[in-house]
Amino acid sequence: MTKPKKPVILLILDTLMSTPLEEAVQTGYAPALQFLMERGRYYPQLVSSFPTMSVTIASTLLTGTYSNKHHLPALIWYHQDENRVVNYGTGIKEIIETGFSQFVKDMYYELNNVHLSNEVKTIHEELTERGFESASINAFVYRGLYTHDVKLPRSLRVLTGFHGNLPIQAPIYWSLGAFSKFSPFTFPRQPFSWNYKSTFQELKFLIKKRKLPAFTFCVIQDLDLRVHVKGPMDLTGIRKIDRQLQKLFNQFKSWDEAIEECTWIVMSDNGQASMGNNRDHYVIDLRKVLKGYKISKKNISPQRKKQIVLAVNQRTAFVYCIGNHVVKDRVIDQLRQDKRIDIIAWENRDQFHVVSGEKDGAFSFWKGGVYTDEYEQTWTIAGDKGLLDITLTDNKIYYGDFPDALARLSSSLKSHKGNYIVITAKPGYEFKTKASPIHVGGAAHGSLHKQESLVPMIVAGTDLFPKYERIVDLKSWIVKLITD
Template identity: 50%
Template sequence: MNKKPVILLNIDSLMSKPLEVAVQTGRAPALAFLKEKGIYLSDVVSSFPTMSVTIDSSLLTGTYADEHHIPGLNWFDTTKKEVVNYGTGFRETWRLGTRRSIHNMLYRLNHEHLSPNVSTIHEDLANQGIPSASINSFVYRGNTAQKLKVPKLLTTLTYFQDGEWIAEAPQTFSLGAFSRIKPWNFTAKIAAGNYKYVSRELRHLIRKDKLPAFTFCIYQDLDLRIHYKGPMDLKGISRIDKQIQKIFNLYSSWDEALERNIWLVMGDNGHAPMHVDTKKALIDLRKTFNKYQISKLERPIHRKDQLVFCVNQRMAYIYVLDQRITMTTLVERLKKDNRIDVIAWKEEEWIRVESGVKPGSLHYRRSEEMKDEFGQTWKVRGELELLDLKLNKDGTLTYNDFPDALARLYGVLNSQSGRFIVVNSKPGHEFKSQLTPTHLGGAAHGSLHKQESNVPMIIAGTAEKPIYPRIVDLKEFIMRIVS
């Protein structure tokens, strides 16, 4: 293999505007260097919902949720009649069962929920005899059996025998306190590594000349800051940039770092600022459907339960267990709330969309009738304005407020079995159910809206680019420049 190693730095919740401000004001010299030397894409389309596990699954498999089957951070498995939560917030996961949530995140996500019908970058490279590394990613599936161990103090919070389990992971694998590359590396976080830990792991690989062909690193710290400080917080970007500077300083010059490696830096989702007022900001689904029997987190699904709510911040799934309840009855109730801008559900092979903001209805399905800006083909009927679609003179469809909306909605509505509705809130609002964490006065994500769906990407060290500026197209791009 004569190609340069590819290093992908995924900075959770990095957004274009604050990145550009940080670069322009000298707060991010390393990112400024890469941006100046490379290709800058300001509007790369994320996956949906805009939650990390779904996004990373799309990045690593090159598919949307209809194929990879990870429909969010919080969803309902209709076959097993259980809520699958990967860790949305302490109160919610505690009520659902901490052991179950931890097991979902550490094991079931990769070994049961991520579809066996898709393959990850790590698996495809391993099949070609090409090594790869994963640092700090909860979506990690590879071809190498790795023994992971839970710290002794936490063994009672897991289902693993003696706190150990075998994970199918890449050859080089790091995940906080559970698996380290650098001996004695310390992390302040248990479930994952903080930004300093991640950088130490990557620096260790560079110092020991053990960089594989592809290394995937995730910096998670920025997301938490933005949730509570708002989208324009620059301190988190500056802190991570200082760690990237330390990585570059391992080389004789920053130019040498670029000559020897391909560097990709990206965000995974954006954030929408939240209103401060509780009544204005929060859409409480329990109040919307107070006449129905709603399942409770602390107990298994009861035979009398009619609805299950799974909230992913600014989007939510409403599962309909009672076959006597029609979808249109629930939709009419949702349409009375003008804070809900997209309401979508399946009708046989069609996707149907309505709104609490705009009148009318939209129907669409896969077909060869018309093509969108990403080369996907559809049959569309009804009010295009519901998804802010534009039909151009040449017959192509383009997107505005909801990037790649047709494919991304199609993905989540075909990601799982059962009867359910997808709801999307206007910026400034988020959904609430029993013990759902909220972000008043801060920022939140999860929705289809461009504020959360468009993210930046820097490509340095190669002139190659993705076919389309979408996270779902990055797998093909990475495989092209690696193998």
């Protein structure tokens, strides 16, 4: 394999947000992150993908495409061809409804080997084809060109009854929970993934043994769990992770040497919006909103007589019209009656339409035309552009509360088969169905809003930076860092 000029280490700190990050740095809670910010470049408002859910965002980062091309639409979605709901892990109650064995199969095999489109290449695949090695640590999206024959951890074999091997397609260095690990001193607390200490232990092992490949993709999930419960301004999680980052830098002769020998990218995947405390008001029960329709009660193999399937991704939901006699326009009209619903969007013959429960008016747009946004994408637009908080000046599109709204929303509406509507909740609100997890008094994400869509990124150890401040543009930049 080809030796890189300088290894690239990408750390995803799930749900890290700019305001608590900056406060942690200013108050001395995060000296390692402060060091990287002072020695490199800080981006406080990197645009994520949509929905702002981890598997969709990671797929966008690794493939350099939105969901209309990589085809991983959300954490939970309805698979029309198989007549079932796919759930990668939204909550224990929903996992029980979809079936635990099916969840394990979807999460640890189907996601990377089947659902992630073969028409796009991940960073791991592209680097391997160019003669470079890569690593994936604690990432649920990891597809590569090496086959790892993996036996399920014992606890999962007992729960699922599956005792065979899974042919996992991953990079040459692949680490995930009890499935696979590098260091003999790493002990995961659960079979599904690591905690932050175990994750850093794996990365430390690669550095200490001088096995760092050209690219290492590493995900730290702990912040997301804390913020859901404690709210966006929790600093304790950042402090704990920074301590581990300090220990990582101490593997080098000095912290300066760490950025001389490696390029460091530390970033978030999504933010979170603070949730209201009144459950009855701030939790939008879609079964009540769509009262009168026959909604599938179980998230697996909806019965023939059912009319609607719901796939709730916290502050975004997909409403599938599956019955032969379901008129989508009537479903949309019923959704518009709830003023807590921010965006109601659907696609028809490559045109995209938006209305709202909160606001009057209608908006339509499609690709190509006389209007150009800041990412050099061209569009035709018609109607009330205020529904997506868009401003026009001399045929230039400027985004407000919904960054890169036209590309992100249209990609979601073309991400998979089905007759569906995409809806988002106003800040402070979230959706639920029978088994959905809720986050009253804490925080949630998933929507198109800037609270969840703008995330921080720190880059140190290079003078080459991405053209646009969007996660979808990072793949081409990372590949260039390694191969040029």
